[in-house]
Amino acid sequence: xxxxxxxxxxxxxxxxxxxxxxxxxxxxxxxxxxxxxxxxxxxxxxxxxxxxxxxxxxxxxxxxxxxxxxx
Amino acid sequence: xxxxxxxxxxxxxxxxxxxxxxxxxxxxxxxxxxxxxxxxxxxxxxxxxxxxxxxxxxxxxxxxxxxxxxxxxxxxxxxxxxxxxxxxxxxxxxxxxxxxxxxxxxxxxxxxxxxxxxxxxxxxxxxxxxxxxxxxxxxxxxxxxxxxxxxxxxxxxxxxxxxxxxxx
Numbered sequence: 001x002x003x004x005x006x007x008x009x010x011x012x013x014x015x016x017x018x019x020x021x022x023x024x025x026x027x028x029x030x031x032x033x034x035x036x037x038x039x040x041x042x043x044x045x046x047x048x049x050x051x052x053x054x055x056x057x058x059x060x061x062x063x064x065x066x067x068x069x070x071x
Numbered sequence: 072x073x074x075x076x077x078x079x080x081x082x083x084x085x086x087x088x089x090x091x092x093x094x095x096x097x098x099x100x101x102x103x104x105x106x107x108x109x110x111x112x113x114x115x116x117x118x119x120x121x122x123x124x125x126x127x128x129x130x131x132x133x134x135x136x137x138x139x140x141x142x143x144x145x146x147x148x149x150x151x152x153x154x155x156x157x158x159x160x161x162x163x164x165x166x167x168x169x170x171x172x173x174x175x176x177x178x179x180x181x182x183x184x185x186x187x188x189x190x191x192x193x194x195x196x197x198x199x200x201x202x203x204x205x206x207x208x209x210x211x212x213x214x215x216x217x218x219x220x221x222x223x224x225x226x227x228x229x230x231x232x233x234x235x236x237x238x239x
Binding site for chain 2: 058
């Protein structure tokens with residue numbers, strides 16, 4: 001699954017393994033973000049932003065997720 | 072492979088909608104409680120964004136174990152009544168979004184009236200639940216002096232079910 005997000009206004013994307021387990025998807029996306037951006041390593045509430053963005057996107061049948069600004 | 076991909080996408084969309092619905096309905100039930108015990112819903116309305124943010128995140132991560140609406144006497148901190156929504160996570164492809172609001176209303180209508188009391192929303196989380204902005208660690212007040220009633224299942228979706236209990 002492709003996950004789009006902004007970091008300080010700059011657009012990025014992350015690709016994560018398809019799964020029907022939402023909790024696992026949240027975990028994979030958060031892990032991928034922290035690995036891709038060292039500045040997010042200690043970011044508070046990143047998990048909350050990931051979960052919210054995934055719920056907003058997936059509940060509307062979108063085929064990719066948009067998490068918005070994460071900074 | 073394309074069929075498998077569609078299958079996965081469909082299931083996770085069902086789960087996402089179930090989580091959003093359940094978070095919304097937990098808040099809706101708490102509105103019923105606050106209103107039926109004779110208290111002003113303004114405080115709940117003001118904190119609703121923070122409450123929803125937490126419920127959505129913890130439900131999505133399967134970390135929410137229960138949500139509580141605790142009504143207490145601000146002078147003594149004694150709990151006057153409490154509503155518990157215990158969460159069970161399920162895995163079902165039959166998409167549905169049901170709330171037994173009649174059952175909820177019957178139960179909340181029997182809680183009594185508590186003028187002058189205050190209320191707060193508390194959650195119980197599984198290990199590893201992330202912090203959510205606006206939420207602080209706390210402890211539920213004692214309900215040893217109150218009587219517990221099993222209201223039954225009140226929220227039913229493909230991914231989340233909730234059973235309600237009241238203390239009064």
